Structures are given as C-alpha cells and as structure tokens.
Amino acid sequence: MVLNNKRSATRSLIALLALSLVLAFPGLAMAQTVTNVSVDTPGQVEPGEQFVVNVVVEPGEEIAGVQFDLAFDPSLVTVDSIAESALLSQGGATTYFSSGSIDNVSGNIDGVAGAIITPGQTVSAGGTFAIITVTAGAEEGTCPFTLFGVIAGDINGQPVEISIANGQVTIATDAPPSGGGGGGGGGGPDTSPPRFSDIAVSDISKTSATISWATHEKGDSQVEYWASPHQFSPLDETLVRSHIVQLTDLMPATTYHYRVISRDAAGNLAVSDEYQFVTLGRPAEMGVNSLNIIPAEVRVGEEVAISVSVINNGDAAAIYQLVLKIDESVAETREISLDGGTAKEVTFHMTMTTTGVRSIDVNGLTGEIIVEAKSGATANLVNIDPRYNTDTARLAFVNINYEVNNPAEQPVHGDVILNVKLDSQLVDTIVLISDSGLEPGVTSGNLDYYPSEGWQIGTYTFYLELYEDGNFAYGTVGHNLDVTAEQATSSVNWSVLAIIIGITLLVSTIAVFFVVRFRRRML
Structure with missing residues (x-):
C-alpha cells in the first residue's frame, strides 16, 4: 500500500x-x-x-x-x-x-x-x-x-x-454451530447476552447525535434515550457486531441520558449502563418586552387587553411563567412554552370592576389603566364658606355647597359622601346622597357643617367621594380650612369636670350622714 x-x-x-x-x-x-x-x-x-x-x-x-x-x-x-x-x-x-x-x-x-x-x-x-x-x-x-x-x-x-x-x-x-458428537456431548443452547464495548457518542449537533457500540456477537441495535420523557430509537433488526444509531429531533442545549440495547439471535437481551451527552446550543434565555394596554382608559365593566411579547433568545426550548399583577395583587398567571430563537405575543383580557388609576405589572414591565365609573358621573365642592359668631369671633359652622354631574341619559344608582379630616385624621363621614338615583344633569346641594366634638385647633380638609353601584367612581381634591386658637370652640375638660362632680357628691353624702346622726342623738 x-x-x-x-x-x-x-x-x-x-x-x-x-x-x-x-x-x-x-x-x-x-x-x-x-x-x-x-x-x-x-x-x-x-x-x-x-x-x-x-x-x-x-x-x-x-x-x-x-x-x-x-x-x-x-x-x-x-x-x-x-x-x-x-x-x-x-x-x-x-x-x-x-x-x-x-x-x-x-x-x-x-x-x-x-x-x-x-x-x-x-x-x-x-x-x-x-x-x-x-x-x-x-x-x-x-x-x-x-x-x-x-x-x-x-x-x-x-x-x-x-x-x-x-x-x-x-x-x-461465521462458522456453523458445533454439533453433538460421541459421548452425548455437544453445545447447549445460547443463554448469554451480548457483551458491550466501545460505547461512544459522536457527531453531536443542536438536534442530533450518533451513538455507536460493539458487541462480541451479533445482535440488533436500539437506543433508549431521554431528557424527559423516555424514548426509543427505531429497532434495527439487522444482526451486527458494530452498531450505529442516529438520534434526531433532539432539543438544543439539553442533557440527554442514554442506554444501548442489543439482542442476539437466541433472544438474549443486553442493556448497557447509563451514559449522557449534551447537545450543542445556548440554554434558554427567556424574557418579556413591549407591554401594551388597550385601551388605556376604560369604564367599570369594560374589558382591557394587556399584552406582552415573550422572547426566547437561547437555542433550547423552555417554559416561562407570566404573572399579571394589578395594584400589586396577582390577577392571573400563565405558563408559556417557547422553542429557541422564537417569540410569542401573550394577551390577558381583564374586565375592570374598580375605578381609579390601576397599576399594571407583567414580570417587571409596568403601566397604568384609568378606570372611570360606568356613567362618568362627577362630584364637585363648589364652595366652603366659614361662618363666625359675631360676639365671640369664634367659628360657628361651615356652609358647604356641592354639585353632582351625571352626563348619562339615565339615572345612576350612587352615593355621595363628604369626608372631613383634621390634620390628616378622618373625623367625620357624612352621607349627602344615599342609595338613590342620580338624575341626569347637575344636582346641587348645601350643608351647614359643625363638628360633633366642636372646632379644634388645626387644619380641616373637606372632600367628596362618589360611589356608583358600591364602587368608588370619583373623588375631589381636598379643600382646607385652618382653625386658630381664637377661632376654636371653647372646650370643657370633661375628665376634670367628672372628678370635681364626684368629689362634690362624696363630700355632700358624708355631710348628710353626720347631720342625720347628730339629730338622732339630740332626740
């Protein structure tokens, strides 16, 4: 050569x-x-x-x-x-x-x-x-x-x-099997399975690999392999000593386990130990982008579509969990399966039931939805007019004028509430309109307000809240009123007064006891 x-x-x-x-x-x-x-x-x-x-x-x-x-x-x-x-x-x-x-x-x-x-x-x-x-x-x-x-x-x-x-x-x-000779001898039945050697994997790509092995006697060829679940290659019934099996349709960047299998002509089965290999490619790299909220403003009971794009920048397929949060509470979760190098748009359809500015979060992407009442009704504090006592110059009461505007053509079932705070602490809640229909157009009203505990030194804040079918629908900004020491209501220290009255009653009771006793002695 x-x-x-x-x-x-x-x-x-x-x-x-x-x-x-x-x-x-x-x-x-x-x-x-x-x-x-x-x-x-x-x-x-x-x-x-x-x-x-x-x-x-x-x-x-x-x-x-x-x-x-x-x-x-x-x-x-x-x-x-x-x-x-x-x-x-x-x-x-x-x-x-x-x-x-x-x-x-x-x-x-x-x-x-x-x-x-x-x-x-x-x-x-x-x-x-x-x-x-x-x-x-x-x-x-x-x-x-x-x-x-x-x-x-x-x-x-x-x-x-x-x-x-x-x-x-x-x-x-192959030489023919030896026959029985004199003395009744001869070869018995074959009961030994094939013996393996040179088990190897080659030609590994993103989606395929070649498994080869040798046996000391002829046998068929099959490979059990798995990442999950277990699979078997097609059985090659050709009886050979050198075995080659091509595995296809594998997943990139994935660890596979395998065992080789051979059965000889007598039906003796051999299964090898477990081996493994890793297909080529990058692991899955999942992420989200492009948060879209359509429409960005809705009324209560209307549906909004919240969509994101899920991307797998790796080669391996993977499952990715999407979590939609509204106002930091989990509203819905989904598991998305993506092959390597692909993207998919996922849309959540949500019916909004609560008014206000609602925060949206999908796996770290954030946005907002403005949810208004069904009717679009609004409330307004027209005027806060303090009235003072002409003799003492102390604050007597506050005259409050308000309006409710219902732009719908039909009456709206709703409530209008006046909230009063003193230095940011809620002190009064007064129902102005309760469990009644708000007629179309503008409804006006007024109220003379006096605190149940009297006017205290500090800053009073007045604001309206409108509820529609039990859901918050609209709120006004606060109107402030500062009350000085000269304007505040003269206050009585009820604790001290109670102590004084108690002592007085005790002294009087003791005095009566001694007077009665003295008179009995005189008699």
Whole structure:
C-alpha cells in the first residue's frame, strides 16, 4: 500500500494552534510520560457488515491536541466517515476537529487532527479521539489498520512521547454451530447476552447525535434515550457486531441520558449502563418586552387587553411563567412554552370592576389603566364658606355647597359622601346622597357643617367621594380650612369636670350622714 503524504495543510493548522498556545501560556514545563495511541476494532466482522474503528488515546500527561494518519487495505474494507469523539471535549472544552481526507483507492486516511481551543484547558483522562465508520467488503481476509504520522501535543504545542498500537479486523463468515458428537456431548443452547464495548457518542449537533457500540456477537441495535420523557430509537433488526444509531429531533442545549440495547439471535437481551451527552446550543434565555394596554382608559365593566411579547433568545426550548399583577395583587398567571430563537405575543383580557388609576405589572414591565365609573358621573365642592359668631369671633359652622354631574341619559344608582379630616385624621363621614338615583344633569346641594366634638385647633380638609353601584367612581381634591386658637370652640375638660362632680357628691353624702346622726342623738 502507498501512504499518501497530502497532510501539509492540516499540519500547518496544528502548528498555528500550537503557536497560539505557546504565546498564551509561556513557560509551562513538559512531562516525560508516554501517551498511548491505539486502534480499537471489533476483531471479526462478516462480509458486507458495517463496523466502527476507534482511535483511542491514553494520555501519559496533559495534552491539548492529537493528529494521525491511518493506512488500511482497500481491497477488504471501505472507510465511510470519520467523526470526532469526546476525548478533547472533556470538561466542556471547545475543540477544533478536522476529519482529514479518505482515499479508498490507495487505502489512506490523511490529516485527521483535533485541538482544544479553550485557553488554558487540557485533558489527562483517556478516551476515544476519533470514530471511523467502515464497511467490510465481500472478500474474506484480515485487514490491518496501521497508524502513522501520529503527534500528540501539550499545552505549549510541543509533542509528547507516544507509543502506538495498531489493530486489525478479520472478515469471515461465521462458522456453523458445533454439533453433538460421541459421548452425548455437544453445545447447549445460547443463554448469554451480548457483551458491550466501545460505547461512544459522536457527531453531536443542536438536534442530533450518533451513538455507536460493539458487541462480541451479533445482535440488533436500539437506543433508549431521554431528557424527559423516555424514548426509543427505531429497532434495527439487522444482526451486527458494530452498531450505529442516529438520534434526531433532539432539543438544543439539553442533557440527554442514554442506554444501548442489543439482542442476539437466541433472544438474549443486553442493556448497557447509563451514559449522557449534551447537545450543542445556548440554554434558554427567556424574557418579556413591549407591554401594551388597550385601551388605556376604560369604564367599570369594560374589558382591557394587556399584552406582552415573550422572547426566547437561547437555542433550547423552555417554559416561562407570566404573572399579571394589578395594584400589586396577582390577577392571573400563565405558563408559556417557547422553542429557541422564537417569540410569542401573550394577551390577558381583564374586565375592570374598580375605578381609579390601576397599576399594571407583567414580570417587571409596568403601566397604568384609568378606570372611570360606568356613567362618568362627577362630584364637585363648589364652595366652603366659614361662618363666625359675631360676639365671640369664634367659628360657628361651615356652609358647604356641592354639585353632582351625571352626563348619562339615565339615572345612576350612587352615593355621595363628604369626608372631613383634621390634620390628616378622618373625623367625620357624612352621607349627602344615599342609595338613590342620580338624575341626569347637575344636582346641587348645601350643608351647614359643625363638628360633633366642636372646632379644634388645626387644619380641616373637606372632600367628596362618589360611589356608583358600591364602587368608588370619583373623588375631589381636598379643600382646607385652618382653625386658630381664637377661632376654636371653647372646650370643657370633661375628665376634670367628672372628678370635681364626684368629689362634690362624696363630700355632700358624708355631710348628710353626720347631720342625720347628730339629730338622732339630740332626740
């Protein structure tokens, strides 16, 4: 066989990667332990069978890159493809991989190379570097797989000491089962399940991965895999020793667990241990934007549409919870499922039942809705007129004029209440219009107000509230009135007065007791 030497381009790339590592990490020392590079084959396959050849690396020290060439007998086998396995990507490292070139005429694989491109990261644990898929030809024979041009490099880009172990595969038709001979002997029934080896995952993308494994005897091929829920690949009933199953329709940036399954011709079932891999892509990145409230002003009983846009900027699908709050209370929650790189508009339809300026919050996006009464009725304090005693100049009462305007064509069921505060503390609530129909147009009224406790020193605030069908509908701004000490009502200290009256009654009772007693003695 002629060995192809067309490897200069790939080796130049490896040299460039090595130079970048040297510049990034100068002065690192190189150990002198042997790194083993070997070819792992299934041993024996049948003519026409597809199988896997693994190039396995057992680092004697920390390495950051590998390259190799491989020779084979093209009259016996055909190389179908070359894929990177997980050796260099241990610990989540980012890698560069070149599958090189395949020449099935001369029987050469040239320039297979890989390197870690994450700064400062290396591997020291062994594993499969490359997975070579091969198909046996029709002829029987033994095909050697011979490594040459092998280089393993450390983090400085310097080659490390290596040892090489080549491999071979025998292509032969299975011998017929042995029959019973003299003495009543002979082979019993097959009760042993297939034995697994070389279980590996390769060609991982955002939505697919290839699972491969070998068995010591022929068996069918199936993979159980799951992120959630459990799934099974279609059963490949072809009995082979080298198994390859392609998993598709996977979710990006997702950890998958898997087990390989093979059943031999006798029906013996083997299920492997659990393994895992992570598909490529960015994790889900969910968020909201574009809060819209339509309309921004409504009347009680009318519906408002509150919408936001939910976005997934990652590659993985995810479920996102939206929480709508009105006046800081949760009004509704929804769970939204989004594939990676997609967006969805979500709308809440809410019927407003309470008047006022209502605050809206959807996952941190905020806005307001103005909710008015059904009729649009309003109230107004027309005038606050204090009246004083002409003799004492003290405040006698306050004459209050008010108006209620109902713009509707029909009477409105409502209440109008006058609230009075003294220095911000509510002291009086007076119903001006109660449980009656507010006629269309303007309704006027007046009230002479005097506090039940008399006028106190401080600031009095007067304001109206209009309720429609029990819901707050409108409120006026406050009108203030300052009352000085000279204007305040003369007050009586009832506690002191009660004490004085009590003492007086006690003294009188004692006096009466002694007078009566004295008169009895006189008699």
